Amino acid sequence: MPHDRIIIRGARQHNLKNIDLELPRDRLIVITGISGSGKSSLAFDTLYAEGQRRYVESLSAYARQFLGQMDKPDVDYIEGLSPAVSIDQKSTSRNPRSTVGTVTEIYDYLRLLFARVGHPHCPQCGREIAQQSVDQMVDRILELPEGTRVQILAPIVKGRKGEYRKEIEDIRREGYTRVRIDGRVYDLSEEDPPRLDRYKQHWIDIVVDRLIVRPDLGRRLSDSLETALKKGDGTVAVALAGATPDKNAANTPAAQSSSSGPPREPTELLFSEKLACSVCGISIEEIAPRTFSFNSPYGACPECHGLGTKTEFDPDKIIPNRNLSIRQGALVAVMPKSPGANYGEYLMGLFGGVAEEMGFTLDTPIKDLTEKQFRALMYGLEGNVTVRFRNRWGRMRTFDTKFAGVVPMLERRYTDTSSEYIKEELEKYRSTRPCPVCNGTRLKPEALAVTINGLNIAEMSRWSIAEAYDRFGSLQLTPREATIARQVLKEIRSRLG
Secondary structure (H helix, E strand, O other), X not given: OOOOEEEEEEEOOOOOOOEEEEEEOOOOOOOOOOOOOOHHHHHHHHHHHHHHHHHHHOOXXXXXXXXOOOOXXXXXXXXXXXXXXXXXXXXXXXXXXXXXXXXXXXXXXXXXXXXXXXXXXXXXXXXXXXXXXXXXXXXXXXXXXXXXXXXXXXXXXXXXXXXXXXXXXXXXXXXXXXXXXXXXXXXXXXXXXXXXXXXXXXXXXXXXXXXXXXXXXXXXXXXXXXXXXXXXXXXXXXXEEOOOOOHHHHOOHHHHOOOOOOOOOOOEEEEEOOOEOOOOOOEOOOOOHHHHOOOOOOOEOOXXXXXXXXEEEOHHHHXXXXXXXXXXXXXXXXXXXXXXXXXXXXXXXHHHHHHHHHOOOOXXXXXXXXXXXXXXXXXXXXXXXXXXXXXXXXXXXXXXXXXXXXXXXXXXXXXXXXXXXXHHHHHHHEEEEEOOOOOOOOEOHHHHOEEEOOEOHHHHXXXXXXXXXXXXXXXXXXXXXXXXXXXXXXXXXXXXX
């Protein structure tokens, strides 16, 4: 008997009709057919079941007691069959948080890789941020040309509105004689600072020290930086004067942007002793593997809680026929089911107030509403609308009220009800879509702002197996990063290859 084929004779399991079949061994075989044609009956209930049964029978009686014994399928005989492994047609896990990456542990190593050699950026402005010790700051400043004049600044207000009289007075009381407000330095011993517009954004820095760079400056510079870091909540700015603009200083966040930061000098260094954006003031937690886990509150998107999707009320399902007007029943989804309910009269009065406020009528087809009018109807208005309706006693009532919008009204009804029937009815108007905050990546913005070679962990996770194998072998890393990442990359590539 040849061993290059699996021979099946008289298979009658479930809906198989006494079929005879020969299949080539050591080949990929696809079984296709309409629903009910017997695909699963052949693959799982006949081939797999018989292969598994024969394997279990070959074991000792002691081993068999720990394994489930499968019944012999309804088949005359099968020849050339080896022990079989079955992977269910359905997902390997009912957990919606599981992915191929998490099941194979590749994603665990990828999280470790990003935690060890990833470069964090500000999730708001995109600037790279890093922790620096005082010694590193001192070394960087002493690299400046000798004779460069510097000011050590402690940022205390970063782009916030207010008058800040008390803060400026506290600076004077603590003995500091100079303060920089919106880019201009004021001598508090000789002049009063200007009155600040409470409705405009301001940037205020304490001038902690003024120095001239020279080799023996280390001790005083270190003390001044420590003071500035304490006053500036872990951040310090070093304004330069009297020197050719330093290449690295020109690449600092403040030097690069005048629109999103204060009007700083063109040459200025920004330092932080914690992972925080010196311009935006946004701090992020220490980077760890859990930062990149969508199964953990430390890494999961706060909007979708790490699922990557949100199920919300869908305007297209709420109003499937936009040729109708409100009076013709376009908003039947929110109207009461009982024809005698007075709540329906109230809702028509409420929608009439919205229509009056937004410049359309209850007889206007939904398709003719402007984008602004339709959005107001779906998601509400800022101000009040005037409601006019006849109550159950036949009296006309008129009053002003807020209008939350059709979608929030349905959301509230869905959340508040304890009736499974009502929830099931409302489900007809809901759709599952990618999360608008994480765009389906499942991770919070801080995790997505960490990159390796300019790519975040979600972008790398979208690589195909072949592409991932090649690109993980050619990552551009510094010698230090390469040493740290060597074993992690080896584990990742071994699972991809």
